[in-house]
Amino acid sequence: MRTAEKQAADELGLTLYELMQRAGAAAFNLARELYPQSQHWLVACGHGNNGGDGYVLARLAQAAGVRVTLLALESDKPLPQEAAYARDAWLDAAGLIHAPEHPWPDDIDLVVDGILGTGLAHAPRDNAAQLIEKCNHHSAPVIALDIPSGLLAETGAIPGAVINASHTITFIALKPGLLTGKARDVVGELHFDALGLETWLKGQTAPITRVDSTQLAGWLTPRKPTSHKGDNGRLVIIGGDHGTAGAIRMTGEAALRAGAGLVRVLTRSENIAPLLTARPELMVQELTSQTLDESLEWADVIVIGPGLGQQEWGKKALQKVENSRKPMLWDADALNLLAINPDKRQNRVITPHPGEAARLLNCAVSQIESDRLLAADRLVKRYGGIVVLKGAGTVVASQHGECAIVDVGNAGMGSGGMGDVLSGIIGALLAQKITPYDAACAGCVAHGAAADVLAYRFGTRGMLATDLLSTLYPFVNPDLNSQKND
Known part of the structure; x- marks a missing residue:
């Protein structure tokens, strides 16, 4: 997927940041469609491109009049370039970034999971695991971006804490871990958006086929x-x-x-x-x-x-x-x-x-x-x-x-x-x-x-x-x- 994403962007003259903006927009539109009455969203962002999708969604939600509380994990490593662009755009729009320990407002009615993405290959670290558990214990429904945080994209295994999503929206192509292993316990209803790459994807041969x-x-x-x-x-x-x-x-x-x-x-x-x-x-x-x-x-x-x-x-x-x-x-x-x-x-x-x-x-x-x-x-x-x-x-x-x-x-x-x-x-x-x-x-x-x-x-x-x-x-x-x- 990492290779395909970059190849598609290069062949179509897109930047990876443009794809991230499309992903955030697709997730925002789905959230509005599923929960049109929700007024206050909590967006949990990790320190990777999955978090970048969350920053894009948060900016769009705030511009649409939704109240947004954004929590972000900290790291000694710099954000990936695309995610950094998305974070800066959120800050430029007068968005606030709170630490994971920030108290949750009482009126949160939707949680967006952008903590960990498809690159995870082990149990979430303590800070991410604690935020995941906090999301799970809240009564609001959860929409996961690309994959529920903690679910391994290649295998569907759950080595540690994992988001229990009501809905998951995944991008460009399905990941095997969304369809097998423990996936059905945590993915909720699965949604897919090709981010405008449908024509390009038709020319590709996937190593695994989903059948129904x-x-x-x-x-x-x-x-x-x-x-x-x-x-x-x-x-x-x-x-x-x-x-x-x-x-x-x-x-x-x-x-x-x-x-x-x-x-x-x-x-x-x-x-x-x-x-x-x-x-x-x-x-x-x-x-x-x-x-x-x-x-x-x-x-x-x-x-x-x-x-x-x-x-x-x-x-x-x-x-x-x-x-x-x-x-x-x-x-x-x-x-x-x-x-x-x-x-x-x-x-x-x-x-x-x-x-x-x-x-x-x-x-x-x-x-x-x-x-x-x-x-x-x-x-x-x-x-x-x-x-x-x-x-x-x-x-x-x-x-x-x-x-x-x-x-x-x-x-x-x-x-x-x-x-x-x-x-x-x-x-x-x-x-x-x-x-x-x-x-x-x-x-x-x-x-x-x-x-x-x-x-x-x-x-x-x-x-x-x-x-x-x-x-x-x-x-x-x-x-x-x-x-x-x-």
Whole structure:
């Protein structure tokens, strides 16, 4: 971002101070739009360019008749040139600069956070941390400039004190730390302003892509009127050891709901009747050496892991599956077994949650969560294929260097079976001949977007994995939405 910002300014004949003025103006306009009745703003400025944005906003607010109290951190180092210009302009406009210890007036009704920016790589120092905590303990809403102070822009980690923002406005391009890690706990509603660089940005290639439901139509094109079940893919799903029939049932039904033409389930014999009773469209057989060989030959795509267990029954099945060159997805206990006997292959999608990822990389869960993008990259390098690192801000990474952050989903998805449903959706999209990376992205988006509909209607508590099957339709049929709009 630092490089891109300077490059854009140079190519467009702008100064970095002009970009700072645009950022301050964008934030001021947003604050006025969101809180038109607010009369007294407290603007907290750090000793960097993030603080410079705050000085610009404060000057514009004061000129518009808003009462402004500005607090600024002190430092032995000089301000960056652009921020110094902004501070001087604020002083020239008869603005006052108070120390962080200055008493807050009783009528503050909006706080603007310009304390720390995207360059932070460690916990905030004591003076900044104290100001952050004071902002958080005040009852007024907080608008963060570019990123909530204390949130790491590259990773989404929170190593110390952090602003709990009601709204965040970020500039020029999104930062990964706003979309993954702990971001959702503190960012509030995220707003974006390109600062007039839209045309220039279209010519750039971002190393990371944000994906959401607006992109589904590009992955899931309408079917031909003459297509039949064979065209829509044959999928075999392997798992469901003793006591885990529910996992394999959810994966199988999700695959059908996501459009797989034929879905065969190989499981324990006692699971056959319950699965067929619950979902007769599934083809269910006992997992034996013979049925596995036949199914691996029959299938276009293989999903293994939901309810598989780590006993000899599951191990033997995985040993046969790993010799196949067909597209496959490994989840749940298949990943736990993979951690014991790691291998690298290019025809596989793996879908670990942070605990499974930690086992696959032989590290602590905290290390995974402290830098989810790095963890996904390490998983790809060690295991090949496509990695879906699940969680708030799921990361999808490929062996070819592609990387996406999935910006859908909600806290209601923290319940059993959600991963089983996701495996079925991605497996179905693979069976419909969508490339593995696109199938992973589209599957995660459809999965999270379906959950978001439920959260909007009913809230996040009590959401069940199978509830997603009722709201999945429009997301695996995005052409239906365009027809309705037409």
